[in-house]
Amino acid sequence: MEKSGPRTKTTVMVGLLVLALLLVSGCGASQNSSAPATGAGNESAAATQEGTQEAANTTAEGAADTQEEYARALSAQGLVNGFIGEEFYDQTIEDEESATAAVQSVLERLGGDETTKLKLLEIRPTETGTTYYTFRQQAGDVVVHGASVKLVVNKDHKAVGVVSALLPNVKLEDLDSWEISAEQAEKVVEDKCKADDNIAAVIVKDTTEQTLIALDESNGEKRRYAWVVYTNNYLEDVHAAFLAHYVSADGEYLYAIPVSEPSNAESLDGDKANFDFDKMEQATWSGTVTKYDGTTMDIEVPVLKNPDNGDVILGDGKRKILCADYADFTFNKKLSPRIEGEKGFANNELIIYNTFIKVWDFYESIGWKGPDGEGTPTLLKMDMVDQNGDPVHNAYYENRAYGFQCFSFNRDEPDGECVDIIAHEFTHCVTVTTMTANLYLNDTGSINEGMSDVLGNLVEMMTAYTEDGAWVIGENGIKPLRSMKDPHAFQQPAFTWDTYYSPAVAVGTTANDRGGAHTNSSLLNSVSYKLGQAGVPNEDQFYFWMNVALAMTPSTDYPQMAVLLPWCMEQAGFPQHVDAVKKAVEETRLTLTKAPDTPPEGSGFITMKVPKNPIVDVNEMRFLIAEPKAGEETRPILAWIGANADTLTATVPEGDYKVVLNCFDGEETTAILALTDDGWTKLSGDEQVNGKSVSVAAGKTVEIPSTGLEAK
Numbered sequence: 287m288e289k290s291g292p293r294t295k296t297t298v299m300v301g302l303l304v305l306a307l308l309l310v311s312g313c314g315a316s317q318n319s320s321a322p323a324t325g326a327g328n329e330s331a332a333a334t335q336e337g338t339q340e341a342a343n344t345t346a347e348g349a350a351d352t353q354e355e356y357a358r359a360l361s362a363q364g365l366v367n368g369f370i371g372e373e374f375y376d377q378t379i380e381d382e383e384s385a386t387a388a389v390q391s392v393l394e395r396l397g398g399d400e401t402t403k404l405k406l407l408e409i410r411p412t413e414t415g416t417t418y419y420t421f422r423q424q425a426g427d428v429v430v431h432g433a434s435v436k437l438v439v440n441k442d443h444k445a446v447g448v449v450s451a452l453l454p455n456v457k458l459e460d461l462d463s464w465e466i467s468a469e470q471a472e473k474v475v476e477d478k479c480k481a482d483d484n485i486a487a488v489i490v491k492d493t494t495e496q497t498l499i500a501l502d503e504s505n506g507e508k509r510r511y512a513w514v515v516y517t518n519n520y521l522e523d524v525h526a527a528f529l530a531h532y533v534s535a536d537g538e539y540l541y542a543i544p545v546s547e548p549s550n551a552e553s554l555d556g557d558k559a560n561f562d563f564d565k566m567e568q569a570t571w572s573g574t575v576t577k578y579d580g581t582t583m584d585i586e587v588p589v590l591k592n593p594d595n596g597d598v599i600l601g602d603g604k605r606k607i608l609c610a611d612y613a614d615f616t617f618n619k620k621l622s623p624r625i626e627g628e629k630g631f632a633n634n635e636l637i638i639y640n641t642f643i644k645v646w647d648f649y650e651s652i653g654w655k656g657p658d659g660e661g662t663p664t665l666l667k668m669d670m671v672d673q674n675g676d677p678v679h680n681a682y683y684e685n686r687a688y689g690f691q692c693f694s695f696n697r698d699e700p701d702g703e704c705v706d707i708i709a710h711e712f713t714h715c716v717t718v719t720t721m722t723a724n725l726y727l728n729d730t731g732s733i734n735e736g737m738s739d740v741l742g743n744l745v746e747m748m749t750a751y752t753e754d755g756a757w758v759i760g761e762n763g764i765k766p767l768r769s770m771k772d773p774h775a776f777q778q779p780a781f782t783w784d785t786y787y788s789p790a791v792a793v794g795t796t797a798n799d800r801g802g803a804h805t806n807s808s809l810l811n812s813v814s815y816k817l818g819q820a821g822v823p824n825e826d827q828f829y830f831w832m833n834v835a836l837a838m839t840p841s842t843d844y845p846q847m848a849v850l851l852p853w854c855m856e857q858a859g860f861p862q863h864v865d866a867v868k869k870a871v872e873e874t875r876l877t878l879t880k881a882p883d884t885p886p887e888g889s890g891f892i893t894m895k896v897p898k899n900p901i902v903d904v905n906e907m908r909f910l911i912a913e914p915k916a917g918e919e920t921r922p923i924l925a926w927i928g929a930n931a932d933t934l935t936a937t938v939p940e941g942d943y944k945v946v947l948n949c950f951d952g953e954e955t956t957a958i959l960a961l962t963d964d965g966w967t968k969l970s971g972d973e974q975v976n977g978k979s980v981s982v983a984a985g986k987t988v989e990i991p992s993t994g995l996e997a998k
Contacts (some may be wrong), residue, residue: 288647288692295685297308305578310552311418319550322669322942331891335438340611340647341962343919346508347766364453365451365452365453365491365994366396366397366451366452366453366454367397367450367451367839367842367846368396368397368449369448369449369450369849369850370392370395370447370448371395371446371849372393372446373444373445373446374388374392374445374448375387375391375392375444375445378438378442378443379419379444379446380443380807382406383879385406385409385419385437386404386406386894387410388437389419389421389435389437389448392448396448396452397449397450397452397454398450398965401456402421402452402454403424403425404421404423404435405422405424406421407421407422407434412833412836413653414441414858415712416438416439416441416528416858417438417439418437418438418723419436419438419439420434420435420436420437420987421436422434422722423433423456428622429830430456431596432451432723432725432777432841433449433452433453434451434611434721434723434839434840435839436447436448436449436450436452436836440857449801449838449839449842451841457617466513466537468515469564471515471533471537472515473536474515474533474538475487475515475531475533475539476489478531478936479520483520485520485838487517487518487520487916488517488518488537489515489516490516490518490528490548493516493549494513494515494516495510495513495514495549496513496515496768497553497860500886511534512532512533512534512535513532513534513535513677514530514531514532514553515533516529516530516531516545516548516553516618517673518544521981523534523886527543527547528544529542529543529545530543530545538678545976555989560689561621561663563590563663564603565592565608566592566593566599566601566603567591567592567593568588568589568590568591568603569591569598570587571586571588571589571598571600571626571631571636572584572585573585573630576633577637577700577703578700578763583634587600587636587643588600588604588605588643589601589639597626597862599625599626600626600631600636600639601623601625602643605643605646605656606656606661606662607639607643607646607663607664607666607867608623608664608666609623609624609667610623610624610665610667610668611624611668612667612668612669613669613675615667616667617673617709623673627878632669634695634697634700634702635695635702635756636670637668637703638702639666639702640702641704641705642664642666642693642702642712643746644749645708646664647708648745648748648749649712650790652829652832654716654832657683657691657693657716658686658715658719659716659719660719660952662689662690662691663690663691664690664691664692665690665692665693666693667684667692667693667694667695668695668697669695669696669697670694670695670696672813677697678694678696679698679699680696680705680709681693681695681696681699681701681717682694682711682716683710683711683712683714683715685715692713699763699764699765700762700764700927703741704746704760704763705745705746705750705762706743706745706746706759707759707763708762708763709742709745709746710759711742711744712742713738713742713745714742715738716835717734717737718734718810718834720836720838721835721838721839721840721850722839722840723840724840725840726794727800727801727803727804728791728794728800728801728802728803728929729790729792729806729843729872730840730842730843731802731803731804732809732846733801733806733807733810733842734803734846735803735804735807735832736806736807736809737809737835738809739768739810740770740813740827741815741831741832742759743759743770743814744814744824744831745828748825750825756767757771757815757818758770758771766834768807768808768811770810770811770812770815773808773811773812774786777805777924778806778807778811779805779806779809780806780808780812780873781886782809782874782876782877782878782879783875783881783882783937784937785886785889785923785938785939786923787805787937788801788924789800789801789802789836789926789929789931789935790879790928790929791928792929792930793905793907795906795950796950797905797907797926797948798905798908801929806926809874810847813851813867813874814827814831816869816870816873816874817863817866817870818868820866820869820870821866822860822863822866826860830858833857833858834851837854837857838850844876844877844879845876845877845879847871847876848871850865851867851870851871852868852871853869881935884985885984885985885986885987887984888939888940888984889937889938889939889940889984889986890938890983890985890986890987891936891937891982891986891987891988892911892934892935892938892943892980892987892988892990893934893935893936893987893988893990894934894989894991894992895932895933895934895989895992896927896931896932896933896934897995897996898996899997900997901949901995901996902949902950902951902956902957904947905927907926907947907948907950908924908926908935908950908952909924909925909934909945909947910924910944910945910946910947910948911923911924911925912945913939913941913942913943923936930980938982940982940983940984941982941983942982944978944980945961945980945990946958946960947959947960947961947966959995961980962978963978964993964994965991965992965993965994965995966993966994966995967994
């Protein structure tokens with residue numbers, strides 16, 4: 287397709303990006319080991335086709351997840367980011383063998399060494415002929431969390447680039463202490479089948495393998511390394527040839543699922559959707575729904591009809607989407623599909639479902655089937671509540687669990703009326719899939735959020751564009767959430783080390799927003815807005831950002847983005863836009879990782895030396911720097927101490943400020959201190975903050991004392 291000029295919406299909708307997924311023989315589907323992308327959520331157990339199933343043989347409460355902890359410890363030692371944006375290999379790339387040879391030829395340049403072992407995970411071609419090969423680093427047969435390599439090959443089969451995040455010097459002997467053997471895992475399965483079911487299961491020889499599976503955890507999805515042991519299927523009510531049994535690395539039997547064959551994607555993912563879409567009859571629901579503001583609109587959505595009892599279910603057999611109750615699925619381990627009752631379906635759920643389908647269809651029109659591009663069934667968990675039954679005022683993509691890509695929505699927010707919000711959550715699954723994992727900390731977390739904002743906003747503008755809604759996120763809801771045009775309006779930075787910017791942290795916590803995962807998402811938003819202002823059509827932007835998603839690794843940070851964005855614009859076939867993206871990157875200052883010597887124009891710095899023996903972990907300190915103005919709502923500038931920093935640095939506009947410190951214990955605030963003439967003073971109860979005023983002049987730095995922050 288010609289890429290030299292703007293294209294019409296019709297063109298983009300029929301063939302913007304062909305991303306046919308070719309899973310390499312012997313490799314599993316993408317292992318999405320990220321934290322919940324927009325906040326902590328609760329994953330749930332699966333349910334049977336009849337609607338109920340206890341989560342069989344899940345992890346014992348409090349059991350140590352040794353391999354997960356080990357994998358995270360590996361990642362904490364420091365992944366090395368690498369980028370090569372040129373033709374670097376003389377041979378043509380035609381297959382897995384030649385792709386592997388190309389990467390091996392530059393392994394040392396990428397930070398790898400003699401211990402680095404890579405395994406090809408997947409191949410993703412685009413419609414322009416560019417192909418992305420994804421390799422995952424392994425130590426023996428075990429995945430190194432967050433470590434991968436992307437090889438980019440052009441239409442002439444030449445290696446034109448590599449993006450990588452590798453962990454050097456991974457010692458294989460370190461893994462031996464916690465691995466049980468394949469034979470031991472098979473013995474666990476045989477004993478379990480005999481003890482519980484009085485079955486002499488037949489082990490399928492030479493197929494036992496290791497994988498990474500999702501677990502149901504109250505604090506969001508976690509993953510565990512496990513052995514997969516295949517046996518004959520002895521379950522009379524399930525028509526599949528085999529059972530895949532999962533045994534943890536320390537020998538604990540977890541659960542089993544029926545699969546059609548060993549080593550397929552379902553078995554390596556450790557889950558499958560236990561809802562029989564094919565059994566249901568497809569039908570249509572049409573009618574008038576009432577929106578949040580009381581106005582109405584007419585919609586038509588697919589529904590499923592259960593031939594056994596006549597129930598009409600809010601779901602779609604074609605797209606494999608099912609709407610179900612959040613609380614039952616999350617807390618009661620029960621799948622309860624939304625069934626039409628005497629009063630019909632809930633208005634907000636119909637609207638959410640209808641909008642989700644529109645986003646699903648938009649992505650399918652560019653060759654991306656379903657949230658993960660693989661057509662995995664999708665579960666929309668409706669009426670999201672906490673354990674007290676109170677609505678959780680947010681929307682979440684909650685990762686893959688038991689065969690579904692899961693999304694959660696509450697009953698109070700009109701999220702379904704916001705195409706950009708639904709597309710934001712949908713895109714979280716897109717980017718987590720393309721990155722193979724997301725560490726969701728510091729730059730990687732905010733890039734994940736920014737990609738969802740950018741692509742979500744573009745989907746809205748390309749499908750439901752209104753002039754008033756351009757470059758604002760959630761403007762059709764109760765109130766806007768973010769502005770891509772004016773980040774300061776929502777306490778976000780317009781560029782690195784601008785007011786509201788959050789430095790990288792050593793340990794991600796609630797107090798520090800995991801290193802600004804949400805706060806700093808505005809940096810990519812600003813780039814997208816600037817591209818729009820430079821005249822880059824929405825269709826070109828969308829294609830460009832999808833290529834960026836395909837090129838990113840789990841630890842891509844803003845400095846790497848600074849070189850990746852112009853390169854991806856060229857690779858996407860838009861040389862006419864390269865200067866625009868280079869200018870946007872320069873203005874957003876993506877390469878600036880340390881606080882500059884001079885504050886930005888019109889601003890100053892507030893700094894403080896980090897106490898040597900702080901009263902709480904420095905990762906649990908959050909500073910609220912407020913500019914008090916009579917009659918106006920206080921909108922504090924949040925600041926925290928960066929990783930390995932000996933000084934807190936906050937950028938503030940010229941003015942007078944009060945400074946307060948919140949100390950946290952997990953998610954709970956345990957102490958509030960105000961800066962006074964005597965140093966930091968602890969407040970009690972509802973005591974008003976009458977602290978010392980700090981006056982900051984443009985271009986100047988004011989240092990505040992840390993007296994009172996030392997442990998006694």
